[in-house]
Amino acid sequence: GSLISAEERRLRDKKHLDDITAARLPPLHHSPAQLLPIEESIAIQIQQKEAYEAMQAKLAAQKLAERLNIKMLRFEPEGEASMQYREVRDEE
Numbered sequence: 622g623s624l625i626s627a628e629e630r631r632l633r634d635k636k637h638l639d640d641i642t643a644a645r646l647p648p649l650h651h652s653p654a655q656l657l658p659i660e661e662s663i664a665i666q667i668q669q670k671e672a673y674e675a676m677q678a679k680l681a682a683q684k685l686a687e688r689l690n691i692k693m694l695r696f697e698p699e700g701e702a703s704m705q706y707r708e709v710r711d712e713e
């Protein structure tokens with residue numbers, strides 16, 4: 622076998638990859654990793670944990686409602702539906 626340069630090998634590998642797949646990696650749109658102070662990192666982790674737990678609670682409530690056949694309707698005591706039969710008219 623003849624020795625080929627690194628550039629020729631890279632081009633040959635790229636052509637081979639083009640022959641077997643059309644998949645491409647998406648371009649990088651973000652900046653490289655940054656170091657954070659430990660306090661900021663902890664604050665972010667706590668915020669993410671709270672958001673995750675809130676989402677888990679919401680999903681659990683939805684699953685429980687589905688399992689128990691409970692229909693969750695929006696309750697608006699001063700909303701449009703209650704005002705339909707309660708029209709206030711000035712008598713004068």
